[in-house]
Structures are given as C-alpha cells and as structure tokens.
Amino acid sequence: MGRAIFLLALALVIGGPSLCGQSAVDVKRPEERAREQKVVEREEKKKAQSTNLEIRGATAFKEDELRTVLKEQIATIHDFGLTAARADDAAFFLELFYRKHGYAKVDVHYRIESGSRLVLEVTEGPQVILSAINFAGNSQVPAEKLFEYAVGPTRERYSRLQKELPFVATDVQEGADLVHRYYISEGYLNAVVDPPQYHFSADGTRVDATIPVHEGRQYFFGNLIFHGNTIYAPETLRGQMLDLLSQPYTEHRVDDISRRLQAYFKARGYYAVKVDATGESEQATGGHVPVIVTISPGPVYKFDGVNVTGLQRLRPSYVRNRFASLEGKNYSPDVLDEKFRELMRTGLFNVLQINPQPEAGNSLQLDISAEEAKAKEFGFSVGYGTYVGGIVGLSFADRDLFGYGRPLTTSIEISQRGYKGEILWDDPHFFESDVELKFRVSAFTFDFEGYSKFEIGARTEFSYNITKQYQVGVFGSERRVEIVSNDIKDKFIGETRYFVSSIGLFHTLDLRDSPVVPSRGLVLGQTFELAANALGSDIEFFRTTARASYFIPIGKTLLEVGTRAGLIRPLKESTSDITAIPIDERFFNGGRCAASPSAISGRMIIGAIRLAGNFIPSLTSNIPSPFTANYRARFLSMPATCCPKRIIPASMTCAMGSARGYVTNFPLVRSGSIMG
Known part of the structure; x- marks a missing residue:
C-alpha cells in the first residue's frame, strides 16, 4: 500500500506543474519548413497535372516528368491565366531541361489554342555525348587533375558509374571556369583559360571539347x-x-x-x-x-558588466551570473564562445546573441539578446524488452523551474516486471558556483528471476570539473531495500530487509572529441562507495567500480570497445560468508544488463543457485547506429514536444564477463556473454 501511495505521489508531481503554454516566440523548426515546402510542391504538382497543357514531339521523357519539371510555370498559368509571356517562359524552361540532358540542338515552340490551351511543340534532335575533354598548354598540372574540375558540373548530376556523360555546353564552360580558379588557388596568378572549343562528330551525336590553358608562373x-x-x-x-x-x-x-x-x-x-x-x-x-x-593593436579591453534583454520567464540574474566570473578579465572571443555554448546546452534558449560594446576606460559591456525556448516538456515512451517485456513510460520536465534556470525532471516507467518512479533536481550552479548539485528521489519494484524487490531511496551528488576533461565528485546515498518474495534458499539470500546509508566519491576523465556525439576518444571512470553503521547503515561494505570505453571511427559508423570491473567486500564479516552481502548488493553475471555498457547488474540462474560474487570483470563492444525520430504530442492545453527531430541511439552490442565469489567455501567462477 505504501509503495502505491509513493508512486501516486510521483504521478501528482508530474501532473502538478502548470500546463499553460509558454510566451516565448515559436520559431519554426527546419523540419516544419521542409514539410510546408513539400505541401507547396504537392499543390504545384496537382496543378501541373490538371492544367490544359499538351506537349507534342517529346519521346525521350514521359509527359508526367516534363509536367513536373514545369510545375512552377504551370502553377502560375493555373492561378493567373495563360498569356504569351507565361507560355514563352514554359517553352524556355522546357528547352533548358532538355539541354541539361545533352540535347544540344533541341527546339521548343509554344502555341496558344482556343485562348486557354497551351501547346508546346518539341523538336528534340539527338542526344549529344561528351566524348572527351582535352587540354592544350598545360605543362605543370596533369590533364587528369584538370579533367575532374572540367567535368565536375555535369558529373555531380550523374552517378560515377556512368561512363558516358551528356554534353552540356554551359556545364563545360563552368568547368573551364573551375579550372581557372584551380590554377589561381595553386599560385598561378597570371593563368588564363580560354573558352572551350567544340568538335562535333559527323552525325552530331558526339563532341570533343578542347580547353586552351596558359599557365604562367607559379608564385x-x-x-x-x-x-x-x-x-x-x-x-x-x-x-x-x-x-x-x-x-x-x-x-x-x-x-x-x-x-x-x-x-x-x-x-x-x-x-x-x-x-x-x-x-x-x-x-x-x-x-x-x-x-x-x-x-x-589598440588598447587591451576588459570585461565589465552585462545587459540582458528579451527574457520573459527566466530571471536576468541567471544570465548575468554566468558571466560574473569574467568581470575585470581581459577580453577573449574564445571565452565568450564557450559561455555561449554552455548557455545553449541548457535548452533554455532558441536564440542567443552576445555583442560586446566598447565603453569608456577600455572596458566592454556584453549586450545579450535572448529568445527563450519552451521550458516545459511532456514525454511518453513505449517499448519492449526481451527480459522486461512491454514498457510504458511518462515524463515531465521543467528546465526553468520558478525562473531560476534549474531543471526538475519527473518520470514513471511501468514494465511487465515492475514499475519505477523518479524525481531529479539538477542545479548546475550550486550557490552560483561551478559546483553542480544533483538530488534524486526514486522508488521501484522489480521481479527478477528468483526474487522480487522493492527499493526506495535518495541520492545527493556534488560534482566539479577541474578541467574540461576531468571531473571529480562526492555523493551520499540512502536506500531502503526489501526482498518481498523469493524462491532461492534462504542461506543464499542474506538480509531480506535492510537500510543502506553510504558515501562515496567518483572521478571521470573524458578525452572524447565530443561528449554528446563522439567520433573518437577515451573515457575512464571510477567510483568508490562506503556503507557503515556510523552512517546509519544496517550493512557495512566497501564497493568500487571502474570502466573504460574507447571510441574508434570505422568509415561512417563508430565502434565502442569498453571494459568494466567491480569489487565489493564486507567490512567485518568474512568474504567466504556469502550472506555477509545481501543478494541484491552483489555482482551478478549474465542477463540483459550484466555486460552492457550501462550497468553491471545482470542475473543468471545456475540450477537453484543465483550466481553471484564480490568481483566482476567484463569486456564489451558496441556499434551505435543513430537514427532520427520526428513526432509531437499535445497534452491538454500545453504544447509539448516529444523528441522533436532528436537522435535516438540504436546499437549492436557484444559483451562477455565473469563473476567470482564463494558458496559454502567452494569458489564459483562462471563466465557469460551477451549479444544484441
């Protein structure tokens, strides 16, 4: 009953915040503009199919394709009527389309019949193939290099597997201009490239182009x-x-x-x-x-003051405090760029402009113009796991709680094996310092293979970035755990109802080129945790975990190779006593989580004994394959975006590991692996 009341309270926290819309300007996203453009194109295509138009003499292309090419001109005729000028435009663009496909001698005439019927008469002529491009006068640069530039404008419209390209005179002229620009970029300041010269075959179906080049001296x-x-x-x-x-x-x-x-x-x-x-x-x-x-050079300028405009809900002091550490320091555009990126990563802004303005006394005031993003976000998720079964989740986040720029996130997730709820408060600038505070309250139940548990607790964490790559932190945790049912022998379970109070520290070295979308680099992390009676804990132990991941680019994909290790030991009892550490605190091997890059807590049954131990190593490899999702949801009157055009990671993982421990004084060493 108590567990149900707690999760109901979490649900009320999710639904409790005001669901009113935001007052920030709603800037159209790129995908919205793309959708609107597609709607316009579909309308133009419909008009192109319905307008009274006839194309005669066209055999190389289907009429539907030619109508699509002329959709803008036909839409104009459909909306504003047929005139000689508009008919001439349609004939011109149709002829241009043919020439772009190598029909150098094409001729298109228009005729208006019965006042509203447009007839385009096409004399196609043969398609002309570009046989070769020759260069005359090049002595320093090989013809093969120049050929890539000369044929580039035509090649970009066709596959590289297509050996023969159509002859398009404007493309060859553009290619000659690219050849000239290449010479200039290589220091040939006086280089001259003459207009191309064309030599047609007797039947007019093939042409050789010659481009005269006068290189001059390289500087x-x-x-x-x-x-x-x-x-x-x-x-x-x-x-x-x-x-x-x-x-x-x-x-x-x-x-x-x-x-x-x-x-x-x-x-x-x-x-x-x-x-x-x-x-x-x-x-x-x-x-x-x-x-x-x-x-x-002029004088050295120093930062002095911030002026903020454009904010509606967020307090201006939030922005000013982000720049307070710069006051009195020398101006640096790199520092401003880093501050800009830091503010944009919060998700609080759609637009942010920082303009330094010189003031008297060689000082700079920062004029900051901001447009706030919607702070409230409602999300839902539906999924399925081979171990947990069906999954349904709800979440609510307010990135700007009470206007202070501190996010509060609440979530509930229900699966076929249990349910969990969580509240997370994140203060990236604790007391306006560079220390980050995270406070998390959570409760969940879960049915493992062999036992079921209920856990409720809280964790407080302080972290500080010594450098951009190195982070250190301390934490305190309190959890109450209850094994509500089990089908494992009591002598292997240990305590079934206990309270854990612990403190610890962690440090992380992140050498990746990007923490959000890495393409290469190394991540190292380690955590130390101590639970003792002096802290109010019912059980006492020391636990440490370590991990290392390396990201390797392979073509357009990415390979992540990782390793993890963990050790837990009781402070007083003998390590040969398996019940000294309750079953849910031990390391387990096998199962869906044991060797994955995100946890070391899988489970595996060996007969009637759940394999467990006080030391676990694991090795993993992971190939992430991101794809995009684009969908929106509306909840009551609040516009809420659920993963708008967001990268959703999918991956293929291969992992292996082992757990070591003792049961009745006999060592158990088993290995397991997972691939998925």
Whole structure:
C-alpha cells in the first residue's frame, strides 16, 4: 500500500506543474519548413497535372516528368491565366531541361489554342555525348587533375558509374571556369583559360571539347614585413601562419594572414585590433611575393558588466551570473564562445546573441539578446524488452523551474516486471558556483528471476570539473531495500530487509572529441562507495567500480570497445560468508544488463543457485547506429514536444564477463556473454 501511495505521489508531481503554454516566440523548426515546402510542391504538382497543357514531339521523357519539371510555370498559368509571356517562359524552361540532358540542338515552340490551351511543340534532335575533354598548354598540372574540375558540373548530376556523360555546353564552360580558379588557388596568378572549343562528330551525336590553358608562373610567399606597433616579436607572429606561408601564394591566403593575426591579438584582449596584409606581387623575386603586414593593436579591453534583454520567464540574474566570473578579465572571443555554448546546452534558449560594446576606460559591456525556448516538456515512451517485456513510460520536465534556470525532471516507467518512479533536481550552479548539485528521489519494484524487490531511496551528488576533461565528485546515498518474495534458499539470500546509508566519491576523465556525439576518444571512470553503521547503515561494505570505453571511427559508423570491473567486500564479516552481502548488493553475471555498457547488474540462474560474487570483470563492444525520430504530442492545453527531430541511439552490442565469489567455501567462477 505504501509503495502505491509513493508512486501516486510521483504521478501528482508530474501532473502538478502548470500546463499553460509558454510566451516565448515559436520559431519554426527546419523540419516544419521542409514539410510546408513539400505541401507547396504537392499543390504545384496537382496543378501541373490538371492544367490544359499538351506537349507534342517529346519521346525521350514521359509527359508526367516534363509536367513536373514545369510545375512552377504551370502553377502560375493555373492561378493567373495563360498569356504569351507565361507560355514563352514554359517553352524556355522546357528547352533548358532538355539541354541539361545533352540535347544540344533541341527546339521548343509554344502555341496558344482556343485562348486557354497551351501547346508546346518539341523538336528534340539527338542526344549529344561528351566524348572527351582535352587540354592544350598545360605543362605543370596533369590533364587528369584538370579533367575532374572540367567535368565536375555535369558529373555531380550523374552517378560515377556512368561512363558516358551528356554534353552540356554551359556545364563545360563552368568547368573551364573551375579550372581557372584551380590554377589561381595553386599560385598561378597570371593563368588564363580560354573558352572551350567544340568538335562535333559527323552525325552530331558526339563532341570533343578542347580547353586552351596558359599557365604562367607559379608564385609562393616571400618575406613578411611587419609595420606598426606589433607588440610581439616578428618570429612569434610568423609562427601563427607557418602552414599558410608554406603553400602557394594567393590573395585569399593573404586575407587569411589578416584574420589569423586578428584572432591572435583578440585572444589576448586587443578587441579593437586592426590588421592589414597586402601582397606586393609586382615586387616578386624568383617567384616569391613579399607581404606587408600593418598592425594597429589598440588598447587591451576588459570585461565589465552585462545587459540582458528579451527574457520573459527566466530571471536576468541567471544570465548575468554566468558571466560574473569574467568581470575585470581581459577580453577573449574564445571565452565568450564557450559561455555561449554552455548557455545553449541548457535548452533554455532558441536564440542567443552576445555583442560586446566598447565603453569608456577600455572596458566592454556584453549586450545579450535572448529568445527563450519552451521550458516545459511532456514525454511518453513505449517499448519492449526481451527480459522486461512491454514498457510504458511518462515524463515531465521543467528546465526553468520558478525562473531560476534549474531543471526538475519527473518520470514513471511501468514494465511487465515492475514499475519505477523518479524525481531529479539538477542545479548546475550550486550557490552560483561551478559546483553542480544533483538530488534524486526514486522508488521501484522489480521481479527478477528468483526474487522480487522493492527499493526506495535518495541520492545527493556534488560534482566539479577541474578541467574540461576531468571531473571529480562526492555523493551520499540512502536506500531502503526489501526482498518481498523469493524462491532461492534462504542461506543464499542474506538480509531480506535492510537500510543502506553510504558515501562515496567518483572521478571521470573524458578525452572524447565530443561528449554528446563522439567520433573518437577515451573515457575512464571510477567510483568508490562506503556503507557503515556510523552512517546509519544496517550493512557495512566497501564497493568500487571502474570502466573504460574507447571510441574508434570505422568509415561512417563508430565502434565502442569498453571494459568494466567491480569489487565489493564486507567490512567485518568474512568474504567466504556469502550472506555477509545481501543478494541484491552483489555482482551478478549474465542477463540483459550484466555486460552492457550501462550497468553491471545482470542475473543468471545456475540450477537453484543465483550466481553471484564480490568481483566482476567484463569486456564489451558496441556499434551505435543513430537514427532520427520526428513526432509531437499535445497534452491538454500545453504544447509539448516529444523528441522533436532528436537522435535516438540504436546499437549492436557484444559483451562477455565473469563473476567470482564463494558458496559454502567452494569458489564459483562462471563466465557469460551477451549479444544484441
């Protein structure tokens, strides 16, 4: 009865918060705009099929396909009437379509019959194939390299498996322009590429193109000559662009020199720095162009104050406090970018703009314009597991509880083996510091193979990031556990009703390139936990777990290889006494959770004995395969998004592990594996 009352209370917490809509501006998501565009296209296609239009002489393409090509022009005729100008537009675009497919001699004429009937008469002619593209005058760059640029505009519309491409004169001309741009990008400043010359076969079905090239000399970077107040030594400044200086000379790379040096000075507080780089190609010697760099650094600026506008529900102090640590420090765009990313990760904002504004005394005020996202989110889930059976879940989250920017999440999940409820309060800035507080209250029941349990408890956790990669934390936990039924011999069960009070610490080293969507990197983590009578615990033990995962990119997918290990020991009783540690606190091997990357608590029956132990190693490999889901839900009057265009991870896992322990003074060592 008590368990039902507790879960009912959780349900009331989920339904209790106000379900009124948010006042933030509802910005259309990209997928919504795409859906609207598809609706417009479908309407245009319907109009294209219903308009009084006849296409005569077309044999290479079906009429439905040609109508689709002309859907915009036909829709205009459908809506505003047929005129000579609109008929001419339709004929022009139809002819353009044919030419894009190699019909170089196509001719399309229009005729208006009975005042409202449009007839397009097509004289297709033969499809012309591009036999070859030859280059004349290239001595430094091989023809094979130039060919890829010349044929690129046509190739991008066809598969690379298609050997013969249609001849499209505009594409070949565009390809010649790409060849010229390639020469410029490789330092051939005086390169000239003449218009293509075409040579048709006798029957007019094939054409050879010749592109004359005048390469000229290739140029490289010469000396960098610095003028103005450079602040730093020339060797230091030159070191910021060694990769650019080793490449051929181009005007684009000269502009990159200015951008590199501006970024270098701004990262050191010179907000108003001006850098002008000019290449002196007329003074080039031996193919090396000197570059004059003029620097005006200006004063060093410091952060001073924040002005916030656009907030509706979130208190402005939340945003100001995120930037309070910057006050009095030198300006740095990298620091601002990191703060911006930190705020956007909270999910509190749709739009966030940070504009530094110079003030008197070489200080910068940050003008922050924000548009809030919807803070409340209602979610539901339906699933099935081979071990737990059917699963139904409900959740409610408020990312901006009372306007302080602290999220509260509540959830209930019911499966064929049990049910659980949870409330999570997350304060990423405890007392406006860099310490994160998480407080979790939960209760659940579960029917394992061999016994059923009920557990209710709370966990308080403080964590701190010493660096971006290294996190440390401490926690305190209190749980009341009851084995409500079992079909295992009592001598193997241990305590069936007990209270656990424990403290512990953990640390994590995350070397992945991205904690959200990693493509490679290593993650290491370890937890230490101590339960003792001095803390009010009925049982005493020391437990530690460790894990390591490495992410390896393989083509477009990702392989995760992980290993885990755990050790639990009673503080007073002998390790040979299996009942010293209650059954639900031991490590188990086998089952759906034992070797998965997310837990080490699976179960496996060996005869009438549940295999358990005080040490468990496991090795896992996992290939995540994300896919997207896009759906919405409405609950009463509150618009709520349930996983809108969110990446949902799916994976294939292979794992193996073992558990070691003692039953009646005989060691039990068993191994198990899981794949799914």
